[in-house]
Amino acid sequence: MDEMDELKESFLIEAGELLVEAEGALLLIEKGESFSSHYDAIFRALHSIKGGAGMLGMIGIQDCLHEAESRFQSFK
Secondary structure (H helix, E strand, O other): OOHHHHHHHHHHHHHHHHHHHHHHHHHHHHOOOOHHHHHHHHHHHHHHHHHHHHHOOOHHHHHHHHHHHHHHHOOO
16 A cells, blocks of 8 residues: 555545544534534534645545535534
8 A cells, every 4th residue: 555545545534533523413403502613513524634635636525615614604
């Protein structure tokens, strides 16, 4: 496995962890907790994944997360 493959594998692991954290925050909102108190955790996950994808040349993922991030910001 070359260095780029290792970086992509690390990215995918970290992205998965961030999405699990964001999912937890979304579930808390669904249970009635304040949107604003969980907004930062969800936004941070989207933003971090978007940035990592861009750094690794994963343009499709970066574009998708940019759209999700923009739509999410509109709810603030």
